[in-house]
Amino acid sequence: MADESVRDALAEFVAERDWAQFHTPENLAKSISIEAAELLECFQWGAAPDDSAVRDELADVLTYCLLLADRLGVDPDRIVLEKLEATRAKYPVEKARGSSAKYDRL
Amino acid sequence: MADESVRDALAEFVAERDWAQFHTPENLAKSISIEAAELLECFQWGAAPDDSAVRDELADVLTYCLLLADRLGVDPDRIVLEKLEATRAKYPVEKARGSSAKYDRL
Amino acid sequence: MADESVRDALAEFVAERDWAQFHTPENLAKSISIEAAELLECFQWGAAPDDSAVRDELADVLTYCLLLADRLGVDPDRIVLEKLEATRAKYPVEKARGSSAKYDRL
Amino acid sequence: MADESVRDALAEFVAERDWAQFHTPENLAKSISIEAAELLECFQWGAAPDDSAVRDELADVLTYCLLLADRLGVDPDRIVLEKLEATRAKYPVEKARGSSAKYDRL
Helix, strand or coil, rough: CCCHHHHHHHHHHHCCCCCCCCCCCHHHHHHHHHHHHHHCCCCCCCCCCCCCHHHHHHHHHHHHHHHHHHCCCCCHHHHHHHHHHHHHCCCHHHHHCCCCCCCCHC | CCHHHHHHHHHHHHHCCCCHCCCCCCHHHHHHHHHHHHHHHHHCCCCCCCCCHHHHHHHHHHHHHHHHHHHHHHHHHHHHHHHHHHHHHHHCHHHHCCCCCHHHHC | CCCCCHHHHHHHHHHHCCHHCCCHHHHHHHHHHCCCCCHHHCCCCCCCCHHHHHHHHHHHHHHHHHHHHHHHCCHHHHHHHHHHHHHHHHCCCCCCHCCCCHHHHH | CCCHHHHHHHHHHHHHHHHHHCCHHHHHHHHHHHHHHHHHHHCCCCCCCCHHHHHHHHHHHHHHHHHHHHHHHCHHHHHHHHHHHHHHHHHHHHHCCCCCCCCHHH
C-alpha cells in the first residue's frame, strides 16, 4: 500500500509547507475522523451518492491514514495484513460465512 | 497503495465468508467512521496512547478504505495523488507555509 | 432536557418542511456523527477554538439527538439519568476518583 | 433541555470522581464523536438495530453534549433554538419542503 512514490509525494508536500509540526498522532487521528464524516455525508439522506465526492472524501481519509502510518513509522500494507490474521482467527469461515454478526455473537 | 497481494488477500478473505453482500458503499463509509472513532478513542483523555492499539485501529480504518476503493473500482494510490494536486492548488507554498489555517483563511 | 417548547419548535420546523420522511433512525444516527465531526473540526490542529463555531456545531449535534429521541419515543432526560445509574455502578467513586481509566482497567 | 435535576446530577457525578480535570472542551468534543460512532455502529450492516443499544448510545452522546454545554457556560435549549432560527433562514419552507438537498443546492 502506498508505494514509495505516493508516500514520498505526501512527505514532500508536507515538508514544503512546514506542516509536520501539526501532524501529531492525535491531530492526525482527529483528522481521520473528520474526513471519515465528510465521506459519510455523501450518504446522509439516502439519495444516490455523488461518485466524484465519494472518491474525493475517500482520498482525504486515505491521505491522513498514510500520514499517520508514516508518523508512527509503520508500513500500511503490513499492519493491514497483520490485522487480517487476527480477524481470521475471530471469524472462522465455518461460523462467520454469510453473517454480519460480531465475533462475540457468532 | 495496497499492492496486489494486500488487495487480493482482502478480497479472498471477504469472498470466503460471503461478506461482499454487506459491503455496500454506504455500509463501508459507516464502517470507516466507526473505526476512525475507535482510533480516536486511543487519544480520548490525553494520556499517552497505547501504540499497539493505535496501530490496530489504524489498520481497521485502512482495511475498510481499501474495501471501499475496490467496491468503487478506484485505485487508492491514484485518488490520493489526484487529490494531492487539487490540494496543492488550494494551499500554495508561499501562503500556506507554517500555517494550519484552512484555505479560505490564508 | 429539551423542554416542551424546544421539542415542539423542532417538530414544527420538521413538519413544515415535510422532512420527517428523511429522519429514519439510521439517517439521524449518521447525522449525529457528521455534526460531531464538524464540532471536532474546531479543535483539529490545536489552535484556540472559535467559541461561536463550537456553540454552533454543538447545537447541531444536540438538534439531531433530540430528533432521534423523539423518533424513538424516548425522553432525553430520562435516558441520560438511566445511563448515569449504570455508569455509577461501573465507576465506583473509591476506584474511579481522579482516574481516566476505562472501567475494565480500574 | 436538561432541566436542573439532570444537569445537577451530572455535575455531582463528575465532582465526586474528580473528573472535571479531563473535561476540556477538546476532550469532550472527541468523546462526542467517539460515542456518536458507537451509536452509528448499531446500524453498521443494515440489520434491525437493537433498540436498547441505540437508547444507551444516544444517552452517551447526550451526556457528553450536556457536559460540554456546561463547560462552555451555555444553555443547551437556548443554543438549539438560536441555531433553529439560522436554519430557518437557510431553508425557507417554499424552497426546502420535501427536499433533502443542502441549502446551497435548493
